[in-house]
Amino acid sequence: xxxxxxxxxxxxxxxxxxxxxxxxxxxxxxxxxxxxxxxxxxxxxxxxxxxxxxxxxxxxxxxxxxxxxxxxxxxxxxxxxxxxxxxxxxxxxxxxxxxxxxxxxxxxxxxxxxxxxxxxxxxxxxxxxxxxxxxxxxxxxxxxxxxxxxxxxxxxxxxxxxxxxxxxxxxxxxxxxxxxxxxxxxxxxxxxxxxxxxxxxxxxxxxxxxxxxxxxxxxxxxxxxxxxxxxxxxxxxxxxxxxxxxxxxxxxxxxxxxxxxxxxxxxxxxxxxxxxxxxxxxxxxxxxxxxxxxxxxxxxxxxxxxxxxxxxxxxxxxxxxxxxxxxxxxxxxxxxxxxxxxxxxxxxxxxxxxxxxxx
Amino acid sequence: xxxxxxxxxxxxxxxxxxxxxxxxxxxxxxxxxxxxxxxxxxxxxxxxxxxxxxxxxxxxxxxxxxxxxxxxxxxxxxxxxxxxxxxxxxxxxxxxxxxxxxxxxxxxxxxxxxxxxxxxxxxxxxxxxxxxxxxxxxxxxxxxxxxxxxxxxxxxxxxxxxxxxxxxxxxxxxxxxxxxxxxxxxxxxxxxxxxxxxxxxxxxxxxxxxxxxxxxxxxxxxxxxxxxxxxxxxxxxxxxxxxxxxxxxxxxxxxxxxxxxxxxxxxxxxxxxxxxxxxxxxxxxxxxxxxxxxxxxxxxxxxxxxxxxxxxxxxxxxxxxxxxxxxxxxxxxxxxxxxxxxxxxxxxxxxxxxxxxxx
Numbered sequence: 180x181x182x183x184x185x186x187x188x189x190x191x192x193x194x195x196x197x198x199x200x201x202x203x204x205x206x207x208x209x210x211x212x213x214x215x216x217x218x219x220x221x222x223x224x225x226x227x228x229x230x231x232x233x234x235x236x237x238x239x240x241x242x243x244x245x246x247x248x249x250x251x252x253x254x255x256x257x258x259x260x261x262x263x264x265x266x267x268x269x270x271x272x273x274x275x276x277x278x279x280x281x282x283x284x285x286x287x288x289x290x291x292x293x294x295x296x297x298x299x300x301x302x303x304x305x306x307x308x309x310x311x312x313x314x315x316x317x318x319x320x321x322x323x324x325x326x327x328x329x330x331x332x333x334x335x336x337x338x339x340x341x342x343x344x345x346x347x348x349x350x351x352x353x354x355x356x357x358x359x360x361x362x363x364x365x366x367x368x369x370x371x372x373x374x375x376x377x378x379x380x381x382x383x384x385x386x387x388x389x390x391x392x393x394x395x396x397x398x399x400x401x402x403x404x405x406x407x408x409x410x411x412x413x414x415x416x417x418x419x420x421x422x423x424x425x426x427x428x429x430x431x432x433x434x435x436x437x438x439x440x441x442x443x444x445x446x447x448x449x450x451x452x453x454x455x456x457x458x459x460x461x462x463x464x465x466x467x468x469x470x471x472x473x474x475x476x477x478x479x480x481x482x483x484x485x486x487x488x489x490x491x492x493x494x495x496x497x498x499x500x501x502x503x504x505x506x507x508x509x510x511x512x513x514x515x516x517x518x519x520x521x522x523x524x525x526x527x528x529x530x531x532x533x534x535x536x537x538x
Numbered sequence: 539x540x541x542x543x544x545x546x547x548x549x550x551x552x553x554x555x556x557x558x559x560x561x562x563x564x565x566x567x568x569x570x571x572x573x574x575x576x577x578x579x580x581x582x583x584x585x586x587x588x589x590x591x592x593x594x595x596x597x598x599x600x601x602x603x604x605x606x607x608x609x610x611x612x613x614x615x616x617x618x619x620x621x622x623x624x625x626x627x628x629x630x631x632x633x634x635x636x637x638x639x640x641x642x643x644x645x646x647x648x649x650x651x652x653x654x655x656x657x658x659x660x661x662x663x664x665x666x667x668x669x670x671x672x673x674x675x676x677x678x679x680x681x682x683x684x685x686x687x688x689x690x691x692x693x694x695x696x697x698x699x700x701x702x703x704x705x706x707x708x709x710x711x712x713x714x715x716x717x718x719x720x721x722x723x724x725x726x727x728x729x730x731x732x733x734x735x736x737x738x739x740x741x742x743x744x745x746x747x748x749x750x751x752x753x754x755x756x757x758x759x760x761x762x763x764x765x766x767x768x769x770x771x772x773x774x775x776x777x778x779x780x781x782x783x784x785x786x787x788x789x790x791x792x793x794x795x796x797x798x799x800x801x802x803x804x805x806x807x808x809x810x811x812x813x814x815x816x817x818x819x820x821x822x823x824x825x826x827x828x829x830x831x832x833x834x835x836x837x838x839x840x841x842x843x844x845x846x847x848x849x850x851x852x853x854x855x856x857x858x859x860x861x862x863x864x865x866x867x868x869x870x871x872x873x874x875x876x877x878x879x880x881x882x883x884x885x886x887x888x889x890x891x892x893x894x895x896x897x
Binding site for chain 1: 565566567568569570571572573579582583586587590591592593594595596597599600601602603605607608609610611612614615616617618619620622651652654655656657658659660661662663664665666668669672673675676677679680684685686687688689690691692693694695697698699700703705707709711894895897
């Protein structure tokens with residue numbers, strides 16, 4: 180869930196009023212956009228879950244929480260996965276779930292340790308499909324060095340689920356001194372991306388709705404814990420996040436709002452592979468809003484940027500890392516991108532879904 | 539998930555051969571019984587998930603795991619809830635989820651600390667229903683003294699979910715010396731139940747399928763952490779479990795198998811309320827197999843039984859606690875019940891679902 184703390188409901192830049200586009204009160208029922216990871220997801224948290232949970236809620240219900248138990252600093256994170264189809268080019272819902280939770284721990288600065296797995300299976304789902312997904316989970320967990328230690332399986336009647344839903348919740352250990360929070364981001368900080376963007380969303384879309392783009396795009400699902408460890412060993416990282424639902428646009432917006440800084444992206448530095456660019460052109464999508472499952476965005480002090488980039492590039496999963504922008508004191512909470520033509524456009528928090536059920 | 543460790547596939551008692559009634563190979567697709575918490579759930583874990591996860595699996599994927607991180611002993615547990623309807627007499631899917639996860643931590647001997655919450659919502663679900671459920675979660679969490687610290691929301695298209703599914707995953711701290719494991723159960727141990735059985739399952743069933751039983755049965759959903767704390771302060775508890783899916787029968791069978799002891803229950807000591815008894819008689823159900831959501835089964839040494847019973851009865855949620863049987867060296871892995879008529883019947887692990895989607 181996006182962190183919505185510390186941000187007024189409306190900000191203004193260059194005379195344009197920005198207002199949360201879909202107030203909760205205008206949507207009496209859940210719509211797909213509430214699961215987008217964008218503004219509507221934030222509305223749901225801010226105006227429904229947080230008030231309903233009341234004093235039981237802590238940490239703004241963020242993507243992950245740091246908890247102190249018995250003298251240990253732990254990172255704790257949960258994600259349910261409903262991607263459709265469950266098997267797509269480059270991965271399955273199983274490795275996606277394991278890598279997604281490993282990555283939420285990794286970008287919290289933690290060393291991933293154990294995961295729980297909870298399945299909601301639809302009656303009639305072939306056991307062979309479940310076994311295939313479970314094998315992918317096992318392989319992903321072994322690759323990431325995490326153990327699957329506890330689980331649960333529920334079955335719902337046919338027509339009341341959709342094959343396989345899986346929740347993975349993870350626990351990681353935090354080294355002393357690691358302090359990854361959007362509130363640490365300051366004007367001047369450099370924004371780094373660990374590699375090519377938009378790949379996962381296009382990979383899932385390409386095998387759905389009968390769409391074909393000539394080239395097969397494979398999901399970038401991958402565990403980032405070694406990349407984050409390399410980064411943390413190099414410099415004092417202020418903030419990291421994996422830009423999944425809502426893409427880089429959602430992630431950078433959430434950080435900008437929570438940090439109360441502006442962000443200026445340089446569009447021509449964004450690493451968009453040709454196949455993603457082509458597919459986005461065809462479909463009218465913006466690669467900044469398309470989900471990634473094996474990339475991270477990091478915010479570091481300007482003096483650390485070169486060392487951080489070198490650390491990212493030292494790992495195969497960060498080889499194509501680049502700096503894509505910087506934080507500024509102007510337009511706090513707002514992300515702007517300098518276009519290839521020299522103009523500037525606002526990169527809003529996405530309101531709702533471009534691509535539903537991609538994770 | 540039931541613990542299936544250390545138990546041969548078939549056991550024999552009194553000349554009757556017991557064989558797992560539904561081998562996985564005979565079910566090419568998922569059926570409701572795979573979510574029963576009974577023999578078919580065990581088959582799925584043993585023959586599908588554990589082999590597929592391979593070396594990544596640890597702890598036999600039990601209901602909860604004890605993990606050591608940074609010198610802290612923690613209990614970790616996950617559960618997804620798919621109960622239908624989401625609001626029933628005495629509770630909602632929200633408090634059921636919080637209490638269910640609190641109880642899984644409590645019966646592991648842990649002090650519940652933090653929970654994650656992950657929703658899978660169906661497009662079109664009224665926000666008012668979600669708010670009602672979330673308020674119940676907040677109230678249950680406050681009552682249990684746990685914080686909801688991280689979350690996730692996914693939305694699936696109409697017709698591919700069923701209103702509200704929620705996963706709660708919990709983390710608790712374990713005091714030094716607490717060691718709750720079925721392997722600690724020995725012949726002679728006394729079996730205690732904290733109160734009346736079968737209430738939750740009948741409560742859910744009573745408001746579904748248009749059934750009415752004259753008296754409204756209210757779910758017993760409740761947090762048991764204070765009851766378990768009172769018990770642990772009194773004696774060295776060998777094993778505890780909350781008898782949810784599959785009821786007392788499933789729980790006692792799982793413990794008997796993992797401990798390799800026999801269990802003899804005294805049927806006339808089982809606390810079955812009249813309304814549950816009546817409903818079960820009408821529907822052909824056995825109260826031993828009906829789910830509970832606010833009860834625990836404990837195994838203690840015979841010399842501790844009186845103290846343990848007194849400790850249970852000292853708490854409002856354990857006021858009706860009773861001893862219902864004992865562990866024996868004979869028929870290891872098998873549960874037998876002495877009936878009111880003086881005969882003995884085998885209380886098998888349920889094969890599949892009596893009552894689907896009750897949690």
